[in-house]
Amino acid sequence: MHVETVIAGFGGQGILFLGRVLATAGMIGGYHVSWYPSYGPEMRGGTANCTVILSDQEIGSTISDHPDIVVVTNQPALLRFGPLVKEEGLLVINSSLVRGTGHCPTVEVLNVPGNEIAGAMVGDPRTLNMVILGALVAHRPLVWEEDMRLALEEILSGKKRELIEINFQALDAGKKFIRERRDAGVSERPNE
């Protein structure tokens, strides 16, 4: 396995954290992993992105020219990163904030209304990132569910321990969204 994922959105949406949970879960699962953030004069409301690579072999470049998976949580991220997805790749869209699917005719699109699910089902819109991750991994099992839980426990240690539970709930809410969608017979929508 060698999967390159780019996650992009607003600063403050938990983009770097989402990537870190994915990378940590991959590490716990025994993969070679790398996590490379955009870093710069960026802040809440600005742009944020990171690249996570999970691989069976030692990772060379930690930058992805053409990611297998792109996750976008706002409109500018779709415009910038949508066109980079590999042919036959997967584009995960936070459909609460993003309209359309860009112009990527050959990729699979997974729409997840992340803000709505985080607000209505988890009760905290800030858990958008874990809702999206839960949905992504339910749809494409990149890492084990249990390893994501272990990753959250490892990352949210010390004073942040109290946040673990709500993040678990958000992962579950994302997974539930995918299951219900599958049970309702929604087929993978080709890009429009």
Added chain:
Amino acid sequence: MKRILMKGNEAIAEAAVRAGCDLYFGYPITPQTEISEYLSSRLPEEGKVFLQAESEIAAIYMVYGAAAVGKRVLTSSSGPGISLKQEGISYLVSAELPAVIVNMSRGGPGLGNIQPSQSDYFQAVKGGGHGDYKTIVLAPDGMLGQMMEPVVFTEPQFDPLPPKDWAVSGKEGRKRRFIICFALDPQELEKVNQALQEKFRAMERNEIRYEIFGDEHPDLLLVGYGTVARILKSVVREGARKGLRLALVRPITLYPFPSAVMKEKAVQAGRVIDVEMNHGQMLEDVRLAVEGRVPVHFYGRSGGMIPTVEDTLQKVMDILSREGVKHENGI
């Protein structure tokens, strides 16, 4: 053994603690501030000293002072801050005081930007401060500081250190010692320089480190360090899928430079491409190493731009086709 996901900056800081760092002095600058942040809590835990200095210049002279009394000491910064430290580094060399200085290099010149770059090669390898000196240079850059990968810490095994019979640690019960960084008599200063040169020759004998990767009978030798070396490993693998025979020499030490192995592999391959995140600095050392025996090509990006695998592979294929090298897929 437990793997921990860490930023390169944090890994450097933790490694320093485990290697017995007694004191850290620094002044914040992106992209290396995580080193200070990490040590600000970690060193006091070990009963060691963390101090945020009022400037980079103050920090390097605190390093000088701590080294002079025989303590193991670290400072870190990035391009603009490292420029400020150069006077102190020259003084440290002159006084023969050991210290570790980390430069998570960023785009220059001037204030430049905070994106990864390798534009400080000349500064680090060719001296930087005044005087006729060398320092051992290993090769990180701003990107390696910011990215996270799994890290495994092993218990360091060190040979016992030689006694610090030069440290100015309090003269009670022994003869007075001096640590000075000048010799006004020309005959005397030449002797100081000759002794330093002997030390640099010993570094060249003992400290060269490098990695070789890829095809054992390459048609093209790739050379790069730090982030670029990671990209070149992907280029070697991608190239192999296309039937290209490529190998990589990755210098781990930039001074002393792995000239002998560079020349041997270059001559074997018949041609070289050096790739850097600048406009050709290590290139001069590669050319010196190869001694004109084979052509040395160059590809560089700068200002925080990072060469992509795709673009670099294209350069590689251009060189091979221009020089008429046939390979299995016959492109």
